[in-house]
Amino acid sequence: MVEVLRRGTRHRIICPSCDSLLAYWEKDIEYKADYQLENPRYIECPVCGADITVPPEREANRNDDT
Numbered sequence: 001m002v003e004v005l006r007r008g009t010r011h012r013i014i015c016p017s018c019d020s021l022l023a024y025w026e027k028d029i030e031y032k033a034d035y036q037l038e039n040p041r042y043i044e045c046p047v048c049g050a051d052i053t054v055p056p057e058r059e060a061n062r063n064d065d066t
């Protein structure tokens with residue numbers, strides 16, 4: 001059985017605006033002030049400045065397992 005000694009906390013996402021491949025950590029995530037949003041989590045693309053919605057924490061971790 002494979003044992004996880006340390007779960008990675010880096011996430012990867014492709015900017016839908018400029019197609020850049022980005023790496024980000026939980027600390028990079030910002031939250032939009034609009035409380036009506038189901039998922040207010042986002043990062044700002046350092047290449048084109050677009051706001052990129054990122055998955056909820058649990059989902060993001062699952063994506064990292066692949």
Ligand SMILES: [Zn+2]
Pocket residue numbers: 015016017018019020045046047048049050
């Ligand atoms: Zn971008």
